[in-house]
Amino acid sequence: MTGAQEIPVMQPNSSQCFEIRDQEKVVSTAVGKPITHVSAIKQATGEAIYCDDIPTVAGELYLKLVFSSEAHAKIISVDASKALLVPGVEAFLSAADLDEERNKMGPIMKDEEIFSRDTVTSRACVIGAILATSENAARKGKDLVVVNYERLNPVIVTLEDAISHESYFPSYPRILKKGDVNNAFTNSSHIVEGQVRSGAQEHFYLETFSAYATRKEDELEIIASTQHPEDIAHMVSEALQIPSHKIIAKVKRIGGGFGGKESRPAILAVPVAIAAYKLKRAVRAVLDRDEDMQVSGYRHPCLIKYKVGFTEEGKITAAKFEIYANAGNSMDISCAMIERTLVHVDNCYFIPNVEVHGYLCKTNMPSNTAFRGFGAPKAMMAAETMIRHVATELNKSYEEIICINMYQEGSLTHYNQELTYCTLSRCWNECIESSNYWQRRIEVEEFNRHNRWKKKGITLVPTKYGISFQVNVLMQAGALLLVYKDGSVLLSIGGIEMGQGLFTKMIQVAATALEIDYTKIHISEMSTDKVPNSSPTAASISSDLYGMAVIEACNTLKARLEPFKAKNPNGKWDDWVIDAYVNRVSLSATGFYAAPEITYDSETNSGNLYEYFTYGVACSEVIIDCLTGDHQVLRTDIVMDVGESLNPAIDIGQVEGAFMQGYGYYTMEEMVFSPRGEALSRGPGAYKIPGFSDIPKVFNVSLLKGAPNPRAVYSSKAVGEPPLFLATSVFFAIKDAIRAARIDSGESPEFVLDAPATCARIRMACEDLITKQVTPTIKDTGKPWNVIA
Structure with a gap:
C-alpha cells in the first residue's frame, strides 16, 4: 500500500471518428463534408477583421465608461468638471442627457438604466461616459469623474x-x-x-466588449461585438427616438461569445451609439479585460x-x-x-x-x-x-x-414530452465499448491499491439537451440570396459568426441546395438592413433555423432558373445565370423559416417544448495528487449524436471546445468576490482557464453513425452547447479518485465536493492528518469559498 508504481509519461494522442456519407464526392454536395472553416486562414494569419480593427477616421472619439465603485448605494452627486479640463476630453454623457423613459433598457424587462440616475445596484452600473480624442485622454478623464455615494445596506x-x-x-x-x-x-x-x-x-472570450458607431446624416451605423445586433439597434432606436430603418447594426465576426454577448454588450454599445448620434462624430470603445470581467x-x-x-x-x-x-x-x-x-x-x-x-x-x-x-x-x-x-x-x-x-425510446420527460429518435442507449453502449471502460475500471482499482498519494478515477456521464429557444417568437429566421452575372453568390443571414462555423455551414447548405461549388458562395457579414428582425445567434439552433431559410431562398431562385436549365441542359450554372439576366429574370431571393409552434403549456405541463434532443456520453479517466490537489486528465472518450453532420470537422471541433470549456467550469475556473461585490479575480493572473496542457492526453471523439434527425436541416443536429456537460465526467472521475484516497485514510467515502473542483478543494477533500490541522475549514465557516472576507 505504501509503495508507489512508476507512472508512465503519456504522449498526447487523439482520434476523430466520423462518417462522410457522400462517397461519390460530388462537388456540389457540400453538406456532410469536413470543409475548412471559411475564415480559418484569415484568423490564423491575423487578417480577420474584428470591431476594433476598423480603421480610425478623422474626428473620431474614444469612449470610456465610468462604472460604479459601489455595489449598492445612492448617488449623491456626479462631478465631471475636472475630467472636462483634461486635454482631448470633449464631452461627458450621463443620465442628465436622457429623460427617464428613454434611459431604460433591458432585453426582456426594462429594469436597467443606460446611465444610473439615483441609485446603483452593482458595480456594473454605468454612471456616465467620457468622450475624448484618444484612449489615453479618455482614460485620464474617466479617473477624474467624482461620484459621491451614500452606501446602502x-x-x-x-x-x-x-x-x-x-x-x-x-x-x-x-x-x-x-x-x-x-x-x-x-x-x-x-x-x-x-x-x-x-x-x-x-466567459473569457478573446475579444472583450467593443463597439463602433458613426452618424451619416440622420442615419446611424453600429458595429458591435454582439450575438444580437437587432436588439442593440432596437434599444438605440428607443433611446434616441428614431425609427429602426435609420439604424443599421452590423457584425462581421466576433471573437468568441458563448452567450456572454447575447444581451450584455448593450451596456457599452448603446452609450457609444448615443454619443455618435448626439456629437455627430465616429465613436469607438473597447472594455479593458478587468472592466469586462467586472461588469459583463x-x-x-x-x-x-x-x-x-x-x-x-x-x-x-x-x-x-x-x-x-x-x-x-x-x-x-x-x-x-x-x-x-x-x-x-x-x-x-x-x-x-x-x-x-x-x-x-x-x-x-x-x-x-x-x-x-x-x-x-x-x-x-x-x-x-x-x-x-x-x-x-x-x-x-x-x-x-x-x-x-x-430514458428509452418513447419515454416521457417530467414535462411530458415524448422522446423520439432517442439514441441514449446507443451512445452509452458505444462509449463503453470504444473506451474499453470495464477493463480500465479494473486497472484503475488495481492502481489505487498500490498507490497511497496518487489516485485514479474513471467515470461515465450521459447527456440529453433540448434544442429550442422555448419561445415561439424567436423560432424564425430570414435569408437573402443575391446572384451576380458572373455566377458568384452573396448570401446574407440574420445570424452572426463567432467562430462556431455558422457561415461555413450555411455556405455548404446553399451550395448543396443550388447544386454548385461552395467556393462560388460568400457571406460577408450580418447586417440588419439585409435581414431584419433577427433572433439572437444562440441556443445552438442557428444552423437549424437559418439553414431552412437558406434552402427556401435557394429553391425560389432555382425555380426561376429552371426554364433556362431546360433550354440548355448541357450548360453550366454560369450559363443559366447569364441567360436569366439577359432575359430580365430576378437573381435575388429571400427565404424565411418559421419553426413548428411550441405546443408546451406550462399550466397543464404538457405538449412539446423542444424540437428534438441532442445526446452524448463521455468517459474520462483522471489521476490526482493527494498531497497537492493537482490533477491530470489522462483520457476522454466521447460519443456524440449530432444527426447527419453538416460539417463533421466543425462539429467535432465544437464537441472538443465545449468539453474543454465545461472542464474549466467544473474544475478550475473560480470567480472570487469581496463582500462588497467587487470581482477580485479579474484577468488571467487571478482567474485560471484551461490551457493546452489541460487537454486530455488521449482525446477520442466519435460522431454516432446512422442517426438521422428529420426535425432539422439535412437531418443534422445542434452541437454548440450539448457537449459542455460531458465535462462532468472529469469532475466525477476526480470524486472517484478522492473517494479512494479517503478510504485509505480511514475516512468516510461520502463527502461533498462543490464545483469547481480546484486544487484546494481536492486537497481538502483528501482528508488526512495534515488537512485536519487546517482551520477553519469550509464546514466551520459555512460561507462559499469564493467570497473573501
Missing part, C-alpha cells in the same frame, strides 16, 4: 445572502410538478437528500437541493428539487435561463413524480447572463450527483443505477 452577494433576505425577483419561485411527489415519497423504500453547488464562470456578467452561480425516493433495486420513484440561481442586479435573460434549468434536472433519467422549485435570486452582483448550456449544465449536474447518491445508498454501482433509470 444590505449588500447581497451570495446565494446565502439572498436566501436569508428573501431577495428574489417577482413571480418566483417558478414551480414545475408532475405526479404526486409526497405520496411517492411515502411509498419509497429509500429516501436520500443532498445538494450541489456550482460557482460563477467568466457570468454563468449564474447555483445551489440545488434535492430529495429523491427510490426502490430497493434503484428505480427512482420521486424527486424534489429546489434551485437557487444568482441572477445579479437585473433580470436580463435569467427568466429564460431558469426555465431551461427547471426542465433539465432530469438529465437522462425517467422520474415518474417530480417537483421543481426555481428561485431567481436578486443580488448586488453584475447581471448574470447566458453561458453555453444556459442553465442546463447546473441542473444536469444535480441529476448526476443524485444518481450516484442513490447508488452509494444501495451499495450498487452507479452504472447499474443509470441503466435502470435511463
Whole structure:
C-alpha cells in the first residue's frame, strides 16, 4: 500500500471518428463534408477583421465608461468638471442627457438604466461616459469623474445572502410538478437528500466588449461585438427616438461569445451609439479585460437541493428539487435561463413524480447572463450527483443505477414530452465499448491499491439537451440570396459568426441546395438592413433555423432558373445565370423559416417544448495528487449524436471546445468576490482557464453513425452547447479518485465536493492528518469559498 508504481509519461494522442456519407464526392454536395472553416486562414494569419480593427477616421472619439465603485448605494452627486479640463476630453454623457423613459433598457424587462440616475445596484452600473480624442485622454478623464455615494445596506452577494433576505425577483419561485411527489415519497423504500453547488464562470472570450458607431446624416451605423445586433439597434432606436430603418447594426465576426454577448454588450454599445448620434462624430470603445470581467456578467452561480425516493433495486420513484440561481442586479435573460434549468434536472433519467422549485435570486452582483448550456449544465449536474447518491445508498454501482433509470425510446420527460429518435442507449453502449471502460475500471482499482498519494478515477456521464429557444417568437429566421452575372453568390443571414462555423455551414447548405461549388458562395457579414428582425445567434439552433431559410431562398431562385436549365441542359450554372439576366429574370431571393409552434403549456405541463434532443456520453479517466490537489486528465472518450453532420470537422471541433470549456467550469475556473461585490479575480493572473496542457492526453471523439434527425436541416443536429456537460465526467472521475484516497485514510467515502473542483478543494477533500490541522475549514465557516472576507 505504501509503495508507489512508476507512472508512465503519456504522449498526447487523439482520434476523430466520423462518417462522410457522400462517397461519390460530388462537388456540389457540400453538406456532410469536413470543409475548412471559411475564415480559418484569415484568423490564423491575423487578417480577420474584428470591431476594433476598423480603421480610425478623422474626428473620431474614444469612449470610456465610468462604472460604479459601489455595489449598492445612492448617488449623491456626479462631478465631471475636472475630467472636462483634461486635454482631448470633449464631452461627458450621463443620465442628465436622457429623460427617464428613454434611459431604460433591458432585453426582456426594462429594469436597467443606460446611465444610473439615483441609485446603483452593482458595480456594473454605468454612471456616465467620457468622450475624448484618444484612449489615453479618455482614460485620464474617466479617473477624474467624482461620484459621491451614500452606501446602502444590505449588500447581497451570495446565494446565502439572498436566501436569508428573501431577495428574489417577482413571480418566483417558478414551480414545475408532475405526479404526486409526497405520496411517492411515502411509498419509497429509500429516501436520500443532498445538494450541489456550482460557482460563477467568466466567459473569457478573446475579444472583450467593443463597439463602433458613426452618424451619416440622420442615419446611424453600429458595429458591435454582439450575438444580437437587432436588439442593440432596437434599444438605440428607443433611446434616441428614431425609427429602426435609420439604424443599421452590423457584425462581421466576433471573437468568441458563448452567450456572454447575447444581451450584455448593450451596456457599452448603446452609450457609444448615443454619443455618435448626439456629437455627430465616429465613436469607438473597447472594455479593458478587468472592466469586462467586472461588469459583463457570468454563468449564474447555483445551489440545488434535492430529495429523491427510490426502490430497493434503484428505480427512482420521486424527486424534489429546489434551485437557487444568482441572477445579479437585473433580470436580463435569467427568466429564460431558469426555465431551461427547471426542465433539465432530469438529465437522462425517467422520474415518474417530480417537483421543481426555481428561485431567481436578486443580488448586488453584475447581471448574470447566458453561458453555453444556459442553465442546463447546473441542473444536469444535480441529476448526476443524485444518481450516484442513490447508488452509494444501495451499495450498487452507479452504472447499474443509470441503466435502470435511463430514458428509452418513447419515454416521457417530467414535462411530458415524448422522446423520439432517442439514441441514449446507443451512445452509452458505444462509449463503453470504444473506451474499453470495464477493463480500465479494473486497472484503475488495481492502481489505487498500490498507490497511497496518487489516485485514479474513471467515470461515465450521459447527456440529453433540448434544442429550442422555448419561445415561439424567436423560432424564425430570414435569408437573402443575391446572384451576380458572373455566377458568384452573396448570401446574407440574420445570424452572426463567432467562430462556431455558422457561415461555413450555411455556405455548404446553399451550395448543396443550388447544386454548385461552395467556393462560388460568400457571406460577408450580418447586417440588419439585409435581414431584419433577427433572433439572437444562440441556443445552438442557428444552423437549424437559418439553414431552412437558406434552402427556401435557394429553391425560389432555382425555380426561376429552371426554364433556362431546360433550354440548355448541357450548360453550366454560369450559363443559366447569364441567360436569366439577359432575359430580365430576378437573381435575388429571400427565404424565411418559421419553426413548428411550441405546443408546451406550462399550466397543464404538457405538449412539446423542444424540437428534438441532442445526446452524448463521455468517459474520462483522471489521476490526482493527494498531497497537492493537482490533477491530470489522462483520457476522454466521447460519443456524440449530432444527426447527419453538416460539417463533421466543425462539429467535432465544437464537441472538443465545449468539453474543454465545461472542464474549466467544473474544475478550475473560480470567480472570487469581496463582500462588497467587487470581482477580485479579474484577468488571467487571478482567474485560471484551461490551457493546452489541460487537454486530455488521449482525446477520442466519435460522431454516432446512422442517426438521422428529420426535425432539422439535412437531418443534422445542434452541437454548440450539448457537449459542455460531458465535462462532468472529469469532475466525477476526480470524486472517484478522492473517494479512494479517503478510504485509505480511514475516512468516510461520502463527502461533498462543490464545483469547481480546484486544487484546494481536492486537497481538502483528501482528508488526512495534515488537512485536519487546517482551520477553519469550509464546514466551520459555512460561507462559499469564493467570497473573501
